[in-house]
Structures are given as C-alpha cells and as structure tokens.
Amino acid sequence: MITRQHLDVIVEQLNIKLEKLGSIVEEAMINTSTVLSTRDAFLSQEVIQKDKDIDSMQKVVEDFCVQSIATQQPVAIDLRRFVGYIKIASSLERIADYARHICSLLGTIPEETISEYLSMLLEMYKMTINMLRDILPAITNLDIDTAKKISDSDRHIDALHRHIYSQILLQMDKTNSESEPRVSLITLVRVIERTGDQLSNICEHIIYIASGDHVELDL
C-alpha cells in the first residue's frame, strides 16, 4: 500500500490542532457551567478573557487548512476534510462565543429571577457539554454513526428550550414585574439552544467530510 505519507502527517498535525481547539472550548463550557450554578464572578471573567485564545486557535486551524490546500492540492475526502475542518473550527469558536455571552448575561440577571429555572438550564447546558465530548473523537475518526446519534441530543435541548421559554413568558404575564432581567433570561436560554445547534452543525460537517453529502440534522 502506497500512501501519501506527507499528507497523512499533515492531517495528523491538523487533528492535533483541532483537538487542542476542542479541549479549550470544552474547558470554557465547563467553566461556564460552573458560573451558571455558582455565579462565580472571578471564573466568569476568566471565561470572557480566555475567549481571545480560542479565537486565535480557530485562526491557527483555518490557516493550516488553507496552507495545506495550497501546498498539497488534496482531492475528494482529503479536500473535504480541510474544507470541513475550517467550518468545524468556526462552529467551535462560535460555541465559545456563546459561553462568553452566557457569562456576560448572567451578570444582568438577579439570582431570584433565574433560580426556578436553574436546574433546567444546567441540564440543557450539560447536555451540550456531553455532545461536545462525544463529537471531538467523532471528528478525527470521521464517525458518521456517532455524528448522527449525537445530533439527536439536540432535539432534547430544543424541547427544553421551548419549555423554559413558555414558562418564562407565563411568569412575565403573571407577575408583571420588571421585564429586563427576564428578557436577558430568554436570551440566555436561546444562547444555550444555539450552542446545541452549532454542535449539530459540526455533526453535519462530519457527515459531509466522510460522505460528501449535505444533510440537515436539526430539522
């Protein structure tokens, strides 16, 4: 078996860079989850500060892909891998933006406004963290079956989103209390739901790389 050893080495290097990006995004999410439950202002600042590192790492992955396309002229699955990884890196960076956004929003929502929804919000967000953990190895292995399975979790997240959203609206009608923190809360739920959508997009990118098919998993 003759293989393009140099290209294989490059793909291996790319996988390492993407795994690095994945792990710092995962760390940001875990910290965000802690901020959600503890309202730790110091940790919240750390998440917001570290978003810049994630932005830089995304650009490292993207530049590496573009340079590899230029120098290696990959085709077929190799080409789709480089193009797909650019999209995956972009989705991961967006997920980290959402984590930062959640931390910022929490500062504008008083504890009493969020308390009755907190366990559901944590459940939602922990589901997204679990999705990310399962997705990272599925990316490098181009594991279509796992990608399809993971994207199913997004349906539960969407269902929770709809449930919490309607609860908040109901509460707003009843209490007629100050609405601004509740609007922030609605935004926060929405941002968690969007995190799930981005993870679902990554599953679609995995399927695209492996098969060349464009699928819509979050319908």
Next chain:
Amino acid sequence: MKDSTSQFSIRTKHLSLFYDDARALKNINLSFHEKQVSALIGPSGCGKSTFLRCINRMNDLIQSVRIEGSVLLDDFDIYQAGVDPVKVRQHVGMVFQKPNPFPKSIYDNLAWGMKINGITGDYDELVEHNLKKAGLWEEVKNKLKSSALSLSGGQQQRLCIARAIAINPQIILMDEPTSALDPISTTIIENLIEELKQNYTIIIVTHNMQQAGRIADFTSFFLLGEVIEHGPTSQLFYNPENKKTEAYITGRFG
C-alpha cells in the same frame, strides 16, 4: 463520414485489445461528448495511452495487436473492413508527449501536412489562420522560413497542435502534451485547449491530475485495462463513486 446530431462524437463499444494473449484493454464502453475536453487518468500501464491510440488506429502498426469491439466516430465504425487508417487520422488528429515537428521550416510543417492530406487553398492564408488558432502566430510571423527545430519546446508543441488542426479534424487526441513543458508553456497549452474546445472534441491523457481537474469537462479513470469510473471531472475529484478511484486520486494506492 456524416455529420452527427448525436451529443457524442466518439463511442467505443466492447472495445478490447490484446498483445498476443495478454488483454491490455477489457471491454471499454465509453462515450465522449462533442466539443468537450475529456481526460484519461490512471497509473502507468493501465491502458489509457493504448486506448487513445485505438481512436485513430495507431495500434494497427503493432504486429501482435488484436482488437475486438468497435470505435464509432459519429456513427461510423472506424475498424470495419475497408477503412483506410490514413483517412481516419484526417478526422482524428494527434499530439504527442514529446513535440515532434518535421525537420523543416515552420511554414512547411503546416503546408506540407495540408498538401499530403489534400487540403487546397491559399497556403499563406491557411498557415497564418492555423498558427493564429494555435496561439503561435505573433511569435513566429517574422520567421516562418526558420527551422521548426529552432523553436522552444512549448512553441514546438503549439506548432504540432497547429499542424494537427490544419487538416480540419473533428477530434484531437493528446498524449501527455505538457509533461515535457515548463509551467508557463503548460499554462499556454491549457488555455489553448480551452479555446480549441469550441471547435474540436479533445481527449487528453495526463498523469497530472490537477491538470485534468483544470481543463477536463469529463474524466475517465483507467486501471489494469478497465475503466473504473467515468464522469464529470468536478464530481470525480470531489466525491468519486468508486473506492479505487478515490484511492488513486488521493494518492493512497496499492
């Protein structure tokens, strides 16, 4: 040969070629779209050049060769009894890997080919016309009487293309026409192929897959004398249907 309304100018049906008992081409059924560029790719010895030479009966000269099946030029079988291979080659021109101009003047390279192929008319005009079509006129118009061998490799190859089109073929076969040329000459020839496509059906054998990707509308992948996959170039290089095609084009092969 009659004008065809078919969208294909060449079709092969159950084409097989044997060198003595060894079967070098196995039941090739391919159709080539009119006025499109088709590339044949595959590893050395896969039969792509042998196949190309079947289309203008260049294999007839090899003693041990036996051919089965048919090659239809429009709807005319060029292997049927009584067909003169020289007449076939007036319809199917060929350009080789190594430029092979006659050791004559630039002018005579075109004029002589036209004369022996019975093309009549004002040769000065025809020479100019065909050199222009091959993108060589501006470079040689003041030295038409110079030896063709004084030209650079890229210019010689364009002269060979001019000589091929001077006898008004419908089809031009090219066997690795740029593999002996530098990148600039290669680009000039590739641009020329793109222009020639307006008037000719072009089939090109190339080892350079990026070249196939750049210039060919359709690509066929040959392996061990068989066509493994044939289809639109963009499809074949983006998402090939056959695992063997994918292994070859991605360089994972064995």
